[in-house]
Amino acid sequence: MKQVIILLAGISMYFTGLAQTDSTGKERESDTIRVGGMIIIKKKSRDKDKEKEDEAKTYNRKSKNSRVSTNWWIVDLGFANYDDKTNYTGNSFAPGLDKDDFKLRPGKSVNVNIWAFMQKLNISHNVVNLKYGLGVELNNYRYKAPIKFNTNPTQVVYDNTKNYSKNKLAADYITVPIMVNFNFTPHRKRGFGFSIGASGGYLYSSRQKTITNTDGKEKERNDFDLRPWKLSYIGELSLGPVKLYGSLASQSMFEKGLDQTPYNFGLRLSNW
Template sequence: MKRLLFLSLILLIVVAMQAQDTTDVKVLTKKLVEVTEDAEHSEVSLLNDRINIRDNYHGDTTNIRVGRRNIEIVEGDHKTYVNIRREDRWGDDSEWRDHKRKRFNGHWSGLELGVNGLAKADYGLYGAGADEFMELDQPKSLEVNLNFIEYNISLKDERVGLVTGMGFSMNNYRFDNQLTIDKAEDGLVRPFPVAEDNFEKSKLVVSYLTVPLMLEFQVPVNGKSNQLFISGGMVGGINLGSHTKIKADNSKTKDRGSFNINPFKYAAVARVGLKDISLYATYSLAPLFKDDKGPELFPFSIGISLINF
């Protein structure tokens, strides 16, 4: 039932593959997302380039532009840095605040940064003694969510309502061992050792277009000058693409493929916050890989909302 609910929410979404590794996502005739990949970079354009995400394969920096804000996420050797600055050349960003209702105003749209994990690992397909090759360097397995559309439905006293919308999620799974993954001749996802000298890192990157449905409760605090909110529900998603990336010997290689990733995901989500600052947690009820095509692993994430639109 839960799966049918979220599949119905994205029935109007059309995904079209074009030349030069470009994917368009449309609702009816309106283009919402354009994903372009080549040998040098991945680029995601949202809402006719109102939002732009660019990941350069030869660097460790993801650049995000939202209206007049430029956000830089830099993966260092030991830390991840987030730099935010404003750009006047992109004009007034007041339009991003126009959708906020004077009545019930939920919490979904914004930029989020979290940490990914994989739970309930089952490697039964690989026989006794199989290595758990999807073990992660969890602090460096980052999730970046850009929730760019929000709709609210007030239910009671302007403090209880339903929240939905749309977002883009990019999940990085950083391997803890010197290996990568690929589909073998038997159709299973299997580990492949990385024999490169001066190995630095290897990861799997999976992207989704997401649609939430959450029930939110708001409680005024500090003499009604602020509000505490708690929300919970489900997030459905459609897989937009995946690739592996290896950094070794001062060079980077990237392999784009399906890797038997589940085309749809649906996850439980919970949020708690004060005013515009919030913490979130998700737990997927669908495995990362297709049934009998890879190890059974259930993704989860924990993170913080950095910017509220």
């Protein structure tokens, strides 16, 4: 996780560098210097008999609004769950288990997204925009029942030999979202509107973390037959200072065995 955050920080610094304009390259070759939104014009003194310093005039230049705006380090705080449509009859992946054994603790099954950046490209009068970005999607599924994922091969079993105080499956993705944004109040910083689109994610880390009365804290790292790629339908609702988000995967997060389609929803902390 730390390596991914460092990578995202490096990418954001790279884009920040691209956004800056070097105004010193031809400073000595011209009497006109541009610094940000200012224009400085140097003029030689006309009085040849007196030694005077060069005159300088500064003008403020109004720059046109850029078609692209950037928002750095956006955080989503929400809840994670899934729609379970698994046929448990004769299922060798989870023998003897049923849908109730995979129920989650709603308040403790959480989703946290950290977006290194999001950009908004103006398509039409700042009302219709294209939004895209890059970040990590962190999902924690907290089970109520004492179920455990065994590996080689992957199989879920009911473990009633221990007392579980914590039992969660974590699935983390590097994700790229792309949305069409409709902004009904383009002249307001915190406006009203919505966005719809899709996101593609790559599974870079998955693990089951348990805390029991006999073994204490344990962590098993494995893919557990989770799909390496995740395609989701995503949406965002802007209500002034309050922003909500949601996502629904296009298919089960498992390649085989379980048919569980994940979805997330929550609050988005963003400057837009």
